[in-house]
Amino acid sequence: MTRMLVTGGAGFIGANFVHHTVQNHPDHEVVVLDALTYAGSRTSLAPVADRIRFVHGDITDAPLVDQLVAETDVVVHFAAESHVDNSLHDPEPFLRTNLFGTYTILEAVRRHGRRLHHISTDEVFGDLPIDSAEKFTETTAYDPSSPYSATKAGSDMLVRAWVRSYGVQATLSNCANNYGPYQHVEKFIPRQVTNVLLGQRPKLYGAGVNVREWTHVDDHNEAVHLILRSGRVGETYLIGSGDERSNRDLLGLILELLDQPAGAFDHVSDRPGHDLRYSNDSTKIRTELGWQPTYGDCRSGLAATIEWYRHNEWWWKPQKDATEARYQQLGR
Ligand code: NAD
Ligand code: TDX
Numbered sequence: 001m002t003r004m005l006v007t008g009g010a011g012f013i014g015a016n017f018v019h020h021t022v023q024n025h026p027d028h029e030v031v032v033l034d035a036l037t038y039a040g041s042r043t044s045l046a047p048v049a050d051r052i053r054f055v056h057g058d059i060t061d062a063p064l065v066d067q068l069v070a071e072t073d074v075v076v077h078f079a080a081e082s083h084v085d086n087s088l089h090d091p092e093p094f095l096r097t098n099l100f101g102t103y104t105i106l107e108a109v110r111r112h113g114r115r116l117h118h119i120s121t122d123e124v125f126g127d128l129p130i131d132s133a134e135k136f137t138e139t140t141a142y143d144p145s146s147p148y149s150a151t152k153a154g155s156d157m158l159v160r161a162w163v164r165s166y167g168v169q170a171t172l173s174n175c176a177n178n179y180g181p182y183q184h185v186e187k188f189i190p191r192q193v194t195n196v197l198l199g200q201r202p203k204l205y206g207a208g209v210n211v212r213e214w215t216h217v218d219d220h221n222e223a224v225h226l227i228l229r230s231g232r233v234g235e236t237y238l239i240g241s242g243d244e245r246s247n248r249d250l251l252g253l254i255l256e257l258l259d260q261p262a263g264a265f266d267h268v269s270d271r272p273g274h275d276l277r278y279s280n281d282s283t284k285i286r287t288e289l290g291w292q293p294t295y296g297d298c299r300s301g302l303a304a305t306i307e308w309y310r311h312n313e314w315w316w317k318p319q320k321d322a323t324e325a326r327y328q329q330l331g332r
Contacts, residue, residue: 007078012178013178070112077117089330106168123149126149136174145273204247212278215240242293
């Protein structure tokens with residue numbers, strides 16, 4: 001049996017990771033540590049509730065983290081404040097959770113000699129020109145743009161320093177934009193899909209020319225398991241499907257899949273400092289660990305995700321009004 005502590009396991013990617021682990025790795029005993037912020041929901045874990053242990057707590061609570069880490073073999077660290085727009089409005093929780101929380105986990109894994117995998121993002125590298133073939137690699141210099149990405153960059157740096165200075169057994173991964181079930185309605189795809197399902201118009205920031213690389217959450221989580229099994233300690237792995245689309249094009253596909261006219265959306269004010277393009281070169285994880293996305297093209301995964309939102313209004317509807325009220329305050 002491998003005892004696994006999953007931080008942020010009630011959030012979007014963490015909950016999908018817990019489902020994936022329970023289904024595909026029955027030799028793992030999963031403990032979830034989650035503070036249940038506005039972004040976390042126990043209902044996301046309902047289908048596996050009797051197969052895991054859930055601890056309601058904060059990753060900055062050092063005594064609690066110490067006790068849980070002492071009782072585990074491996075920590076998979078997803079917990080974070082994750083939304084760029086929120087970080088622009090109020091950066092403080094990002095500093096607390098993403099920096100101090102990661103520090104708290106690092107100190108516990110250092111004390112107890114435990115294995116850690118740290119989940120990060122392509123946003124730490126800043127952005128790329130829209131019309132270029134350039135890609136981020138594992139050696140691209142960090143150049144974050146938002147308070148969110150700056151704190152994620154800082155958390156990656158802490159992990160690397162703890163590996164080098166204290167010999168902590170950690171790996172890191174930086175994944176591109178994820179999509180799939182259980183994603184909060186503040187994020188691009190769920191926001192637009194649920195708007196259409198409620199008869200409201202989707203909202204595109206600026207001209208919609210910004211490009212993202214869309215990776216299905218199950219492909220991300222498969223990559224994390226590969227790294228846990230065969231990744232080299234101290235190494236970073238970039239993860240990405242290769243499917244890059246402008247926001248305008250992706251919205252066009254969402255409208256098409258929902259049988260809406262192509263022009264049925266509103267332009268709203270742009271995000272300050274809006275990163276132009278992200279694109280990960282994932283050659284290393286593909287060649288070293290044999291990772292390959294099931295959803296190389298997001299069309300089928302997106303169609304399935306739309307169906308999930310159509311059939312699970314009970315899950316997302318309670319969050320929708322408050323989320324749109326926050327956007328209204330931001331003028332978006
Ligand atoms: P999310 O916002 O959906 O979930 C975050 C979870 O962490 C929530 O359940 C929340 O309650 C919990 N949490 C927040 N602060 C906490 C604290 N102080 N203590 C304990 N739990 C706390 O985020 P997500 O989209 O699932 O992202 C998960 C991780 O993946 C993050 O580290 C994020 O930076 C990274 N990431 C996300 C994407 C993406 O497209 N969503 C892409 C690449 C990397
Ligand atoms: O209503 C919207 N309209 C719009 O045009 C929203 C919510 C977003 N956008 C744009 C902004 C981005 O260019 O869509 C793109 C995607 O936006 P988000 O879903 O907010 O994602 P992004 O800012 O790219 O960051 C995501 O990917 C990397 C995650 O939220 C991060 O946690 C992850 O690190």
